[in-house]
Amino acid sequence: xxxxxxxxxxxxxxxxxxxxNLTVNNGEVVSIVGxxxxxxxxxxxxxxxxxxxxxxxxxxxxxxxxxxxxxxQARFRNTNIGFVFQFHQLLPEFTLEENVAMPAFIGGDSRTxxxxxxxxxxxxxxxxxxxxxxxxxxSGGERQRGAVARALVNSPKVVLADEPSGxxxxxxxxxxxxxxxxxxxxxxxxxxxxTHDESLAGMxxxxxxxxxxxxxxxxxxxxKL
Numbered sequence: 001x002x003x004x005x006x007x008x009x010x011x012x013x014x015x016x017x018x019x020x021n022l023t024v025n026n027g028e029v030v031s032i033v034g035x036x037x038x039x040x041x042x043x044x045x046x047x048x049x050x051x052x053x054x055x056x057x058x059x060x061x062x063x064x065x066x067x068x069x070x071x072x073q074a075r076f077r078n079t080n081i082g083f084v085f086q087f088h089q090l091l092p093e094f095t096l097e098e099n100v101a102m103p104a105f106i107g108g109d110s111r112t113x114x115x116x117x118x119x120x121x122x123x124x125x126x127x128x129x130x131x132x133x134x135x136x137x138x139s140g141g142e143r144q145r146g147a148v149a150r151a152l153v154n155s156p157k158v159v160l161a162d163e164p165s166g167x168x169x170x171x172x173x174x175x176x177x178x179x180x181x182x183x184x185x186x187x188x189x190x191x192x193x194x195t196h197d198e199s200l201a202g203m204x205x206x207x208x209x210x211x212x213x214x215x216x217x218x219x220x221x222x223x224k225l
Contacts, residue, residue, distance in 0.1 A: 001026045001190060002047060002158065007056035009042055016042045017053070018213040024158070029184055029191045031201040034210035040194040041162055043210070047192065048081050048160045049073045060157070078107045082151030086163035088143040090135040090150075096142075097122060097131040100149045107154055114153070121149040124186075125179070141172030148179060158190040159183075165197055177203060 002024040009017040016039045024030050032040045045051040047058055049065045057064050060080060068076060082103075090099045097118045104114035122131050125145045135143055144164065151159050161180075165173040177200045183189040193200065201207050202221075209217040 001028075001061060002192075003057075003059040004043070004047060005057045005059070007043070007046060007053040007058065009039075009046065009051070009053050016213050017046070020056070020213075020215060022208065022215065024190065024192055026157075027184060027188050027190055028206065029180060029204045030193070030206050030208060031204035032192065032194045032208045032210060033196070033198075033201045034216075037212075038210040039213040040210055044160050044162055044192065044194050048083060049077055078103055079154060080157045082154070082156040082159040084144075084147050084151050084159060084161040084164045086166040088135065088147040090143055090146055092135050095132050095134055096127065096138065096146050099135070100146060100153055102153075103150060104153050117153050118149065121152055122146070125149055139172075140168055141175060144168060144172070144176055145179065148176070148183075152183070152187070152189070155187075158192065161191060161193040161195075163194060163196065165195070165200065173197065174199075 004020055004022040007017055007020045008015065020043055032043065034040055042051065046053050049058070052066060058066060065073060065076060097115055100118035100122060101114035104117050105111065109117070119128070119131060122128055125148065127142060127145060130138060130142055138146065165176045168176060180191050180193070181203065184191065193204065195201055205221050207219040208215055
C-alpha cells in the first residue's frame with residue numbers, strides 16, 4: 001500500500017533520514033518508536049506529503065506522490081490520508097461536528113452531506129451528545145476522539161498519527177489506543193503511529209524502531225488485536 005524507498009532528508013547540515021526503506025500493508029497498524037531526534041516525525045510527514053524528501057520515493061498503491069504538483073498533492077492528501085496529531089488542533093470557533101466535517105467541505109461535499117458524515121462518525125465514537133459543543137466545552141479525551149473522527153471523515157486509505165495520546169491521561173490513552181484497533185476491525189483502517197507509548201507500540205502489528213535517521217529493528221506481533 002505505502003512504499004518508502006531510500007528516502008533521505010537533511011535540515012542544513014544535519015541528516016535526519018538516511019535512506020529509509022519501509023512498506024506498510026493495507027489494514028496494518030504500524031508503530032514507529034525511537035528516541036527524540038531519531039527522525040520519526042520527519043518520516044511521518046514525508047509519508048503524508050507534508051514535507052518533501054531530498055531523495056527517494058513514497059508510493060501509495062504504486063503512485064509516486066511527489067510526482068504530483070502541490071495542488072494535486074493537496075487533493076491526494078484530502079482524499080487518501082487522515083492526520084491525527086498530539087494536540088487535537090480543532091478550531092475553537094466551530095462546533096465538534098463542524099470541525100469533523102471540515103475535510104469533507106474542503107473535498108467538495110455540501111454542508112448537509114459533510115455534517116451527515118461527521119454525525120455518523122461521532123455517533124460511532126460515542127460523541128453523539130457532544131456534536132454541538134465547541135472544543136473548549138469538551139474533555140481532552142473527547143477532543144482527541146473528535147480529531148480521530150475528522151481524520152476519518154473522507155474515508156482515507158491510511159491514518160498517520162503523531163504522538164496521538166501524548167497529551168492524554170492514562171484512562172483516555174487506553175481508550176484511544178483501543179479505538180485504533182476497533183477502527184481497523186470495523187472499517188478496515190490502516191494506521192501508522194509515531195509514539196513514545198510502549199503499551200501502544202506493543203499492540204501494533206509491527207513496531208519500527210528508529211535511531212539516528214535509520215531503521216534499526218522491526219518487530220512483528222504474531223497475533224492481530
